[in-house]
Amino acid sequence: MTSSVLPRVLFDHSRHTLSVRNIEARLDVLAFEGHEHLSQPFTYRVEFTSTERDLAAETLLGQDARFSLHAALQKPPASGFIAPAIKPLRSLHGVVTG
Template sequence: MSSNPTIIFSHSHHLLAVKGCESALDVLAFEGDEALSTPFSYRIEFTSGDHAISKEMMLMKAASLTLQAPVDQGFGIKMQQVVRTLQGVVSGFERLSTSRDETRYALTLRPRLALLDRSHQNAIYQDMSVPQIVEKILRERHSMRGQ
């Protein structure tokens, strides 16, 4: 076993982190949609030396994309500075290609709020107290009877 430390190098100055994923994720490209009164959606392409990243490891996990300014473009910036951090949930994931050295992946990052569009049992209860709402749901959806 070698005593030399592992050298980690990234061509990208943007950082992608997914909760529970310990693999190095190197951002290649990203594009996003943002609009007023609409949850954002970013598609992020990245590479990793880990060929075994699966949908189960990524989908529905908290993630962040940190956008950083490039180092020293003639303005005297000597270190990377965070411009913006997008936080959300991985709502889509795919393996794009594989080589001997690395695998190319893509994921979709959306805010947690956007997950509500996947629900089909939404309801609004107006002019009812909490006990009345609970009783109504238990009687209608679960056929419970009682006093």
């Protein structure tokens, strides 16, 4: 029997999230820039890292992706209180290109 345990995250330097279809590895957003215009396709360039060492670019290209922008983290609640779920301010859906 195999066990899959994700490492506990003690600190997350990025409050934004990136998820790619068929990729289970955690993707950490380092930086991004976006361009949007009326009646034109939007483009976002997202730089990310992963602790997964054998994540090949070919497995990402052409896959559906979701990039979510989150507000800055607030002070944690007082001890004994559960922090509310953090909802994204905005989520963008697209396809990974090279």
